[in-house]
Amino acid sequence: MHGRADRSLHVQSTVDALTALAAGGYVGRDDAANLTASYEFLRLLEHRLQLQKLKRTHTLPPPDDEEALRWLARAAHMRPDGRLDSLGVLRAEIKRNSHRIRRLHAKLFYRPLLESVARMDKEALVLGPEAAVRQLAALGYTAPEHALGHLTALTSGASRKGRIQALLLPTLLESLADTPDPDAGLLAYRRLSDALVDQTWFLRLLRDEAAVAERLMTVLGSSAYLPDLLIKAPDVIRLFADSPSGPRLVEPKPEDVARGILTASGRHSDPNRAVAAARSLRRHELARIASADILGMLDVPAVCKALSSVWAAVLNASLSAVIKASVTELGTEAPASFSVIGMGRLGGGELGYGSDADVLFVCEPREGVDETVAVKWANSIADKVRKLLGAPSTDPPLEVDTGLRPEGRNGPMVRTLESYDAYYAKWAQAWEIQALLRAHPVAGDPELGLRFLHMIDKTRYPEGGPRVRLRPSARSYRLESDGRSTLEARHCA
Numbered sequence: 001m002h003g004r005a006d007r008s009l010h011v012q013s014t015v016d017a018l019t020a021l022a023a024g025g026y027v028g029r030d031d032a033a034n035l036t037a038s039y040e041f042l043r044l045l046e047h048r049l050q051l052q053k054l055k056r057t058h059t060l061p062p063p064d065d066e067e068a069l070r071w072l073a074r075a076a077h078m079r080p081d082g083r084l085d086s087l088g089v090l091r092a093e094i095k096r097n098s099h100r101i102r103r104l105h106a107k108l109f110y111r112p113l114l115e116s117v118a119r120m121d122k123e124a125l126v127l128g129p130e131a132a133v134r135q136l137a138a139l140g141y142t143a144p145e146h147a148l149g150h151l152t153a154l155t156s157g158a159s160r161k162g163r164i165q166a167l168l169l170p171t172l173l174e175s176l177a178d179t180p181d182p183d184a185g186l187l188a189y190r191r192l193s194d195a196l197v198d199q200t201w202f203l204r205l206l207r208d209e210a211a212v213a214e215r216l217m218t219v220l221g222s223s224a225y226l227p228d229l230l231i232k233a234p235d236v237i238r239l240f241a242d243s244p245s246g247p248r249l250v251e252p253k254p255e256d257v258a259r260g261i262l263t264a265s266g267r268h269s270d271p272n273r274a275v276a277a278a279r280s281l282r283r284h285e286l287a288r289i290a291s292a293d294i295l296g297m298l299d300v301p302a303v304c305k306a307l308s309s310v311w312a313a314v315l316n317a318s319l320s321a322v323i324k325a326s327v328t329e330l331g332t333e334a335p336a337s338f339s340v341i342g343m344g345r346l347g348g349g350e351l352g353y354g355s356d357a358d359v360l361f362v363c364e365p366r367e368g369v370d371e372t373v374a375v376k377w378a379n380s381i382a383d384k385v386r387k388l389l390g391a392p393s394t395d396p397p398l399e400v401d402t403g404l405r406p407e408g409r410n411g412p413m414v415r416t417l418e419s420y421d422a423y424y425a426k427w428a429q430a431w432e433i434q435a436l437l438r439a440h441p442v443a444g445d446p447e448l449g450l451r452f453l454h455m456i457d458k459t460r461y462p463e464g465g466p467r468v469r470l471r472p473s474a475r476s477y478r479l480e481s482d483g484r485s486t487l488e489a490r491h492c493a
Helices: 014-023 029-053 066-075 086-118 129-138 144-155 160-177 182-195 200-208 210-220 226-232 234-240 254-266 271-294 300-330 371-390 417-426 430-436 446-460
Strands: 336-342 357-365 414-416 440-444 467-471 476-480
Touching (some): 014 029, 066 086, 160 182, 160 200, 160 210, 200 210, 200 234, 210 271, 226 234, 226 271, 254 271, 271 300, 300 336, 336 371, 336 446, 357 417, 371 414, 414 417, 430 446
Parallel strands (some): 357 414
């Protein structure tokens, strides 16, 4: 420590160690007494639990196991205090001692680090640079020199923000120390603080809402994906707080989010601006969903459903904007109805964070419109939607993949309902029929999408079940749906 000669401390007892640290001036006498009292209380509970079944254990009974906790309260000689029974007294004492230990831990382990870089109190006992680096390494930072540099930058100057950071960081550092990558978390927090330097609500929220600060550190120290999203969508951090009904991160429903994306993009007549609005809201939703995911507030099916709903909403908003602009340009109604069928993970509602969107495009000419004209128009719409969503942006990419369409990359981008029906009845291969099992309309004309599902039902759910045969030309298996009871196998020449 700065200003003191190095000393060695070799004692067997924790209580004796605290006494020696207090006598040497390294720990305040009141702090040492409080730590000793809390240590003795928790050791008492530990010993009672170990004596119960003569097993080594260091874990308290679960909070909902009242029988075990009541036994522990009696064994530890807890007495009712007039307001609480013995179980209530035990719970209150556990909470009080846990809070006291946490506060003292932050004061003794993290405050000297901050005082060594912020120099808030010239008379205080602070760490020198080398000691600060050693302490950061002991706290789990693999690059303590860099961590010390981040602390210096965050608390530098005499500004009010620097003083607030110095007050916040002991708790934040402790929360970061429990994450998988505290080094990356501290760097991400510095980047976030720099990006929000003009936003007064940010530090005030962390100061006033302990749950927000702890959750934010958990997210920053656990994910390399989320910090960039939060920097671009910082309002999501406000949702880290709790409402009377629970965590605000999980309050939005997928259908409400989808409706909001469509409404926001529908305010713009220019397709580029409409798609930009939809992508901006998608960025916000990705940050919200991923945060709730990391914090354990959403299970995997709920995460996949939310991500799929957002993707479908953005696709629907983009398609609506492009068709609206085309109709305005043509001066007449659209030549064809248009629907987007989700395939793969999108159709099954199982998208992940990095998934693309597998789709089929289907159109149906309006009455009196030539099919060639209708299909040509539909192809232009599909091409425009794909280009707008795939355009370079600071947002996560949006790739629309049509590789599951009939004839693959060599087939037409858009087909009519009749064309799909003819292809699947005669040429559908096994993998194509399997892919149809998760087909589901996600955008465009819902009535046309429903007709597409009814059309493919006879292919994906054939009466009598599917049959397999070897195609001589392609040496591949195809499913037969003619209801034959025997397996026909044709061998290649």
